[in-house]
Amino acid sequence: MSVRPNIAFVTCADMPKPDSDAELLMAACGEPVDLVAWDADVDWSAYRCVLLRSPWDYHTRLPEFLAWARRVDRCSRLLNPLPVIEWNSHKRYLFELAARGVDIVPTRFIERHSAQLAQALAEFGSGEVVVKPAVSIGAFGAFRGAADSAACADHLRALAADGDVLLQPFVPGIADGEVSLIFFGGRCSHAVRKVPQAGDYRCQDIWGGVAHAHAPAADEFALAEAALAAAPAPCAYARVDMLRLDGRPVLIELELIEPSLFFDTAPGSERALADIVLAAAAS
Template identity: 50%
Template structure:
């Protein structure tokens, strides 16, 4: 049976993500109609059997619009990952929930939008070197690393807390050896990548000079990833779990459940496994309630 699938991306011409187009081509080879669609365009979503969020990398700047879109598509079609997962994952405060449940996460301080006592609250943590970043953001766009008493860091923090909630965490030196990302499709590990920052940097993203290496998943990493995903409020079709070694254990940096780079390029079979996962969701959607 031929199904119609939308793979949703963004509209920035400066970087056209190849992954949705690669997935669409393979889905078409398998007899489905697959379109790469810009999420905020005027589209009849009810015409699709499945809508897959992929590289909607401008949603941070259009959050309310994005969340309203997710809810609308959920009514008109079926969207993955599910809306309740997206709403839970969109704000990095979920990390505190993981920590309270016993998952290894970095300590964190969440500063609410407009907080005026940031210097005192930073000092009260007892941390020396910290990373600050918006609670809703991605790609380390507005992240900053600095000493707690640094005027430059405080100025940056004041600027971003005026715009929204901010997460503060102690710097984890393990990041210098790389951040490991486990990619899971349909609950099973597909592949993994170790992202290593450029010398003298802490940001692992390629656009900040980071490099990508294939990685062999350890039992400890997999156990942490599964324990963290077990706390997500609904089933996830695709997931990326970002980990760093801290105090000798794999520690969750992020659960990427909305629009993660899936690093399909680092494994020859990854694209096929991702498409298998999408096709399986089509079959699941056909099952009677």
């Protein structure tokens, strides 16, 4: 008679790409694990540990997703913990980090239905900017262009009609790659440099970006640790994304919900997260 797994890895029903990390992590756990879409009709109380792995559609249904996370938190051990998920689900957390002295990419926050769109763009003159939703993943909804172009104004208007928006200067250093430091249980496991394909600025693999192993510099470690120290609770896993601006690293995003963890660039690194999951399921 088979025993039902007491660990669930959370995914989504319509995957935009394969999750290359899940198989390695499931094998490292050494016991059966259920891979379940977050909106599936299941009894989440049957699992002692529920690990968010690839719910890559959560940003399209955020209120529903957060309501689901709150239900699961009442009946199981949720990783990362609920306060972290709630805090990290909207990029307003970047401004909290900046207020605590963490260097971030210069960012202008624009509220939904703002009447100040033209004024916000005018601050950048004819410079290149990146416009992106404040709730998003994987550069979906992002636009790069001249701040004084009609295309940029149209994109900003469309995004602001739907939700909050971030407006940032385009940082040319992204062509050299975006550095990501991956942490498990508060300790840095490994790092990668994600390089966009020629002519693009998006470094995610879904847009053609390629990740290479990276040896982090001391100032990159310091930035990552400062950012993680501001999270509302300890994290089982974290990815800290950054690039260089004027010679220093600045934070792009702190990924605490569903980041790719690049286990394939650091063979065996999945065991550290597996140990955390197994301990959570046993407690």
